[in-house]
Amino acid sequence: MPATTLSASTLSTSTLSTSTMHAMVLNAYGPDAPFEPATLPRPTVTPGHVLVRVSATSVNTIDTMIRQLGQEELPIAPALPAVLGMDFAGTVVEVGEGVTDVAPGDEVYGCAGGLGDLQGTLADYMLADARLIARKPDRLSMRQAAALPLVAITAYEGLTRSGAGNGHKVLVHGGAGGVGHVAVQLAKHFGCEIFATGSGAAQLAQIEAFGATAIDFKEQSVDDYVQRYTDGAGFDVIFDSVGGSNLLNSFNAVALNGQVTTTLSLAELDMSAAHFKGASLHVIFMLIPMIHNVGREVHGTILARLAEIIDAGALTPLVDDHRFGLGDVGQAYAHLTSGKAVGKVVVELDAESDA
Known part of the structure; x- marks a missing residue:
């Protein structure tokens, strides 16, 4: 370039x-x-x-x-x-x-x-x-x-607050983004099995290069990748760096009693899916x-x-x-x-x- x-x-x-x-x-x-x-x-x-x-x-x-x-x-x-x-x-x-x-x-x-x-x-x-x-x-x-500093502190706080650790299946929404690409690498360092969403060949290749399984969110539905990668059980921890309405996807993809972390919760949402799963929501505002x-x-x-x-x-x-x-x-x-x-x-x- x-x-x-x-x-x-x-x-x-x-x-x-x-x-x-x-x-x-x-x-x-x-x-x-x-x-x-x-x-x-x-x-x-x-x-x-x-x-x-x-x-x-x-x-x-x-x-x-x-x-x-x-x-x-x-x-x-x-x-x-x-x-x-x-x-x-x-x-x-x-x-x-x-x-x-x-x-x-x-x-x-x-x-x-x-x-x-x-x-x-x-x-x-x-x-x-x-x-x-x-x-x-x-x-x-x-x-x-x-x-x-800003993106790394955000990623670190999000993963540690949600308890991401050894053996957890972690899904990062926006795995090639500023916060997301750091969250992917830190989660790997913490011993997690990492999956991350993106779109387009460049983003998916970058996600794979950082050690995660790339998921093309435009080609795979939430139900499809939850079934494929977790046998329908859902991900233990979801780091949603996209946030907003995408939180609904996170609630649908998280495991029972799982953890969802987001950097953007400025939205009016139906929390029913999170409620019936007993999911915890962590909002990271590092400023x-x-x-x-x-x-x-x-x-x-x-x-x-x-x-x-x-x-x-x-x-x-x-x-x-x-x-x-x-x-x-x-x-x-x-x-x-x-x-x-x-x-x-x-x-x-x-x-x-x-x-």
């Missing part, structure tokens, strides 16, 4: 002082709101936080929703002018009082900004709550590491610690555990081949919303982010 030419050269650091930084900001919200270059004050480190030089950041669906809807429809959106971006990988420049787990020079990753009063990652530097970050996995580049400042240390702990899993070779992010610099962020958002991205879309602020 051809690479998009980086245009970050338009954001030369030669005009900056040590107290300022480059950023791409939104001065208005809306589906076509442009990202505009700006020079902003460089954040000052505060207790419990670290100042990070951002090397790379990824674009998540929630980022595109914030840009489109703004504060009136999505209260978690930052005030204008807004610096978006949640995921990042970068290098610690300075640590605040009370921070002991990382030091200047450490390479870290996390999901720590881009909503409420938390400055996002589309800037040279960001101030990150030290509880929301961990040391970057050694075997990943900055570009790869930036693709993981809660960031929004409410509750349990942030859990995310740091999960990221540290994920780094161990990654460095053991059990998890590899799928990153889209297109390359975007900070000045290309509008194109990066457009690429994700086009539906043509294969894997996570990453924006690189540091020329060495893929080293």
Whole structure:
């Protein structure tokens, strides 16, 4: 796949002082709101936080929703002018009082900004709550590491909350998606027998490459694949990264007293199938610690555990081949919303982010 030419050269650091930084900001919200270059004050480190030089950041669906809807429809959106971006990988420049787990020079990753009063990652530097970050996995580049935090924390929380473990039959809906492809790999690492839905040759091949049995949901009905792969008993755990009305498929496919986890439950549904099976539904909204400042240390702990899993070779992010610099962020958002991205879309602020 051809690479998009980086245009970050338009954001030369030669005009900056040590107290300022480059950023791409939104001065208005809306589906076509442009990202505009700006020079902003460089954040000052505060207790419990670290100042990070951002090397790379990824674009998540929630980022595109914030840009489109703004504060009136999505209260978690930052005030204008807004610096978006949640995921990042970068290098610690300075640590605040009370921070002991990382030091200047450490390479870290996390999901720590881009909503409420938390400055996002589309800037040279960001101030990150030290509880929301961990040391970057050694075997990943900055570009790869930036693709993981939001989706990997979501997948990890979903699988652990549902008790997925050794010998369980786990079905992942959307197994080639951002969260889904991580859930497939983690479930395999946890000792589960993995099945995942997708469509089209590319998605099905990717699912198989991650070690799952691929199910073409356009070619096989729920009853068909439940019968084929579970002898009609249903799957022990279902991770539904599609959600919404697809939850009805999950309720029909889950085993008696089984577990269903979803990342999207914003729907009015008939819960009868879940009721008569005694199924448990777990809703994962991983932004809660960031929004409410509750349990942030859990995310740091999960990221540290994920780094161990990654460095053991059990998890590899799928990153889209297109390359975007900070000045290309509008194109990066457009690429994700086009539906043509294969894997996570990453924006690189540091020329060495893929080293």
